[in-house]
Amino acid sequence: MNNPFGEKFLQELPLILAGPILQHTESDAVTVWIALKRPCEVVLQVYDTANRGELITNLLFEGRRRTFALGKFLHIVAVTAESAGSHLLSSDRIYAYDLQFIESSTQQQTLATALCSRRFPAVNISYFDHQKPTFALPPTDLQDLRIVHGSCRKPHGDGFDALPILDCLIESAANQPNKRPHQLFLTGDQIYGDDVADPLLWVSSQLGDALLGWEERLPVTQYTAADPSYYTPKQLLPGYRADIATHQAGFTAGLHNKTAKVSSHLLSLGEYYASYILSWSPACWPSSIPQGHEVMHGHRVSRRWDKEVRDMQQFTHTLWKVRRALANVPMYSIFDDHDVSDDWNLNQAWCLRVLGQPLGRRTVQNALLAYAVFQAWGNTPKQFAAGQPGERLLQAAADWSASGGMNGAVENAIARYLGMPPINPSTNLPEFVQYDAVLVLDRAPEALTWHYTIRSFCHEVIVLDTRTWRGYPADQKPIAPPMLLSPPAFSQQLSQPLEQVNHKPKGRSQLQATFVIAPTNLFGLEVIDWIHHWHLKRDKVYGVDVGDAWNINYEALAKFLTTLFEQRRQVIVLSGDIHYSSVVRLTYTRKSLGSEKKSVLVQLTASAFKNEEKITEIIHTRLKQWLLPEKNRQWIGWNNPPYMLEISSKKSYRKSLSHRPPEWHGLMEWVHRKITKTAEFGHNISWLMTAEQHARNLKWELFQYLTFWKLPWFQDGREVIGLNNLALVHFEIDNNNSSKVIQDLYWFSTWYPIEIVYSRFESELSHSRLSI
Template sequence: MPWIPLQQRLHQLPLILAGPILRRTESTSVTVWLALRRACRVTLRIYATEYGNGLVIGSTVVTGERSTIALGKHLHVVAVTAQPDANQPLQSGQIYAYDLSFQADPDREPLTLQQALNTEHKPAVPISYFEHQLPTFLLPPQDINELKLIHGSCRKTHGGGIDALPIVDDLLEQSARFPQQRPHQLFFTGDQIYGDDVADPWLFALTDAGDTLLGWEEELPIYPTPNPTIPPLKAKHLPPGERTSVAENLAGFTAGLYNKPDHTNSHLLSLGEYSTAYLFAWSPVLWNEVPEGHERYRDAKRIRIWDQEVATLRAFWHSLWKVRRAIANIPTYMIFDDHDISDDWYLNQTWCLRVLGKPLGRRAVQNGLLAYAIAQAWGNTPEQFAPGTRGEQLLLAAQAWSVSQGTDQSAAATLARLLGIPDLDRSGQPKFRRDRQVWILDHHPDALQWHYTIRSDCHEVVVLDTRTWRGYPIAEDNTAPPMLLCPSAFDQQIRAPLQQSQAHNLQTLVIAPTNLIHLRIIDWAQQWSLRNGKVFSFDVGDAWNLHKEALSELLAALFETRDRVVVLSGDIHYGFAARLSYWTRHPEEKTKAQVLVQLTASAFKNAEFKTQIIQTKLKSIAPEPPQEWVGWNHTPELWELQSISGLVRWLKLRPVPPPLIRQLHPTSGNPIVNWTIAARDSHSLPDWHYRIEWIKRQSAHYPAWGKNLAWLKLGKFRKTGGSPLLAALRWLWCNRWLQEGEEVVGESNLGVVQFRDFTEQNPYPTVYQDLYWCPPWRPNSIVNSRFDAMLAPESAAMPFPLLPKSLRR
């Protein structure tokens, strides 16, 4: 099929370009998000179903309406909310259905959902698991033992491995009519799109679609003030594969540093590109064949790379209908990580100065954040975008800016203010302000909040924004690792929501887009990069592992009011589980541990060779050991005890101002020379102590529906031909024994989280994470690997050594 520009086929497309996507769904509110080709008044109707099993549509429960906002001439977006009467909320354990109608012309009958989904040029679109063809949903249960959550992150269209997100459709298809088995919520924990590291053919399609849907071509700024002698720069002037210099030098982006030009050579820049990236990620409607490599290039290498990326994108598109159906039938919640804008977004103060101080970098960040606000944040917190709110001001400003074709400076200023883009100082650099001991970006007080909390009868989920509220060290280099949450953000995002609910009634989960716990090799690589000034090569400072003071503050904030917490995370392109036990006060007081379990599911689609290696038995050569860490909120008196050939000497360590954090080891050295650290007396014992233990990955097994799935294509390791050695290596790699590692899953995956064994007598359930993935030994099937961790406190803390009384003075 030849390439056809969107402008020539726009009239053939259905009204709905993307969606419906079921967003925030509670007993008192249901929100559905859509992107349309025309302006409409959209009506959402919620129905009960007979016997609560979804099979037969019952009576209308509630109706809601909202008009679209015009992000472009042919791009109209809405998140429509229906709110039941407070005295008649929706009930858990019941499957509800919803329908939509679209009033595009007041003189004509509204279009039905099926009419809006289909045209004669587009085949019927399945968005339901029932004969009535309506999407359905289920509220979380009252019993935590019946709760089922799905989470994942990092979905790069041309990334390695399969796209794991269609597995959600398989899970829903098997359980659609069974309330006790059906998943309740889906969490996208970051990198829903990639603003950097974009496939050349995908950028080709996004630029065409973005300019067409907006109906105008954005002029990208290069200079602080327009220069009439220089022709305007537009996205179409920056073809795929040729944006590295512009992205790095004119926008300041760091994704391509350290010899990675392919990460910026097709970087998204315009509002049209960022906005349509979501439409392409969630819906097959806009997809079309792109030119072959030989139609664009003469260079053999560029032709080969282009055609390889086209093949990968076709495979992504092949199962996109399943993604569309899945996210129409399960409440879906989202939060950004860095790639939703660009790699390293707000990583450290240097990045902020480098990018926000350049007009093109500032515009690209604003475009990415505006697209995020409309495509993701609106559905997370629809009340923040209700009529008369700051969110509605943002939507109206976006509409005004688009109508003016990017010339309305008042609208642009409003967008920057509400999106939290800081003003520039007289030198042209972004403004910072002080928040206790750190610098933070100077957000306007009217800026929207990206963090949020959701609650049900059995659980609460606190979703953190660890990007825009970072604390940058004042007295250190601008590349120093930041606090991922500044002091005021700890109060606003963690303490405040946790104080709003009673701890004993709900299981607390936290969405942390970046991990608290890493593989040791990641810690070592980041520490080496920090020492050598290469902070952008290994995302140094983009997790909680290097800034131990911030991690300590996070644990303290969580455990002030909770004794068991589950953290869902992503980001790192492998999945695992780890358990952290936390004690406060002195060990001799025998205080009961508080427990945090981190469950990581990553990536939906971005498996890499290094993650596939650590998935195998080879990683068992160097398993992750337990770690013990201690800390003081005061200045302790510590001594080092040294033993050399049976002779003992002791040295008083130089006092260090608090907070002081040390890793606690058993006695170090060998039988001849060894040493340890001891506290002078009980007054110098640690104020807190935590232990990290990795949870063992259980053997993979096939779910009942998991074999010979039609949507899965043969994996790359089933190629034939080549030398006998190559064939032997393929056989070895695909061997199940080799692939059954003990700690992580490195193939594309998603996580399903459940709780068991919770009772009034036992308030400490066991949490299970099943990671679903495609095994190399049977690449047309899906398996799941289980991790289970007890939330009950178990063993006591390792005692901290005390200086013998005979040595105290």
């Protein structure tokens, strides 16, 4: 079979492989990330507009930066344009930006020309005639704030990709600065390192090598002298990686008879790089993918290959809308496990099993390096400024590529900057440091931090890293559930941001809302909690992610709640991970010196963008509320030491009082969704389906009334959204200053004709605005 990613393919690629993606954006600085085919100096210019965004006017900011050569045909930069002090961006205007690409003193390209090629003669990333991408800063009034969030986007997952709905949201209000989305938060699993479709690995592996210009030598353990010491990605074929991923790399996704989850696991740096590009841009997808019988041996696996190809063709069909959306709203993100591999750092046993293997360690490092370049750089651009650890990491990544992956000193430098734990030379196992009663993976002082805080005119967002700062119980078995934030992580990631003096931008109003991004949810379905505890008692922790939910470790959850409510009366937690969406409200009452202090936490969960499953499709319907409705749950807790205990009856409550009186009480309630409505842009969605998908739907349209479970009435469950969805968060404040947070969850209807619909969840906060 001819190589589809040869010289001809590379020549036909546009200069811009992925992006532009608008990232960290403040009143005095704007950052745009972009991936290019050739090295350039990239110039970013930010403009004011008039006539509600229609006319480009004054140049406000300008910045420039050279790309870093991460491969022969992969050059990446996140360029920041900053204020010189004479002007700050305000919250009630639409701004535009432009890019220029200077390849030499005589050769440069505009944004319009850099996007296009023979395969892509016309690329539109704007909502206006001037063809420039635009954005609006968050408002000064909480009622006007619009935040979008979601998680878990697997290209071959079931159902339509929900992320393109973001493009519809922006397009419908592009000329209204207080109505269009102001920030996008991706809360985990932006790509999947495990559970990769065979044809997607086929594309990623070859594209990755083509962009790098070299083949990585992936280290493996030699058990006999005849065993190979390394494999290249092309030697590890799609569908045949289960054994090496499980036994040589140590990954746990393939345990418990789930080898299909790792049979096409990403391993090489090029594969992780390529996965991001393929998730965000249509530019590098090949024009055709071979049929299953040309690649796979066996009828069953060949049929599965062809089905996954159709799924990915549907995915790529709407990528143009994803690309346009990401260019027009500031995007922030944080990893969860699948950005590396399922169960990443789940417990101490996982760390010892994977990081103690040369291939496991290399793969985790490859995934983290890809995350640093494709996500973290835009989240925290100051970490990657000149002279900072991030810039040194970028240079080391360029040197690693220039050496063809052969420079051991550079590899070690990358590990230090990424925070990979050192390996004990005596045991060949990762090093831990003990804090109080827990063990934490060791890291170098110059390592990057993945957590960060965003502060705007009326709200703050504290983004947590619950993967690399876990606290593993030192006095329990290695599979014991960890604290998702170890003691030093609680201080650095939560206590310090909450206590910081507000650095108010000019004209900033009073802080009115605090958001916390927790990739793994605090509270979930009660039956899931029961399953987790059942599996934990039987030491089967990997199959159902025992230890990833906060409420499997009550000490950590109690500390999380008390830390938050010491500083804030209202908190909104955004989370994902669990492949369904919901809203729960926790009322926290603390008793002190005969008085009561009430606080409120609302958890807004949004998952998945594209990964619905049969079980989530069932709990989405009325069947869930009929057979297994969620009930209110109550906890009592103590502050020193932090702990909490669930009480299910008056008897258990009185029994708990026999030890010592509780210091606080928590009541969790499930918020029910309103009747499903059609979005104002939801009727005409001809862009959604490929011709093949449309023909298949027409074929079954006549039978829709025989499938009652797909009809609107049955799909109107009360508690969760179990189909692929995207969340829009906004607020209502009445004349009495009482505030309400609203999560509108957009999804594709199951009935005909297919529409974009939304389900609304409303939760009261308190009767007064938050005062910090």
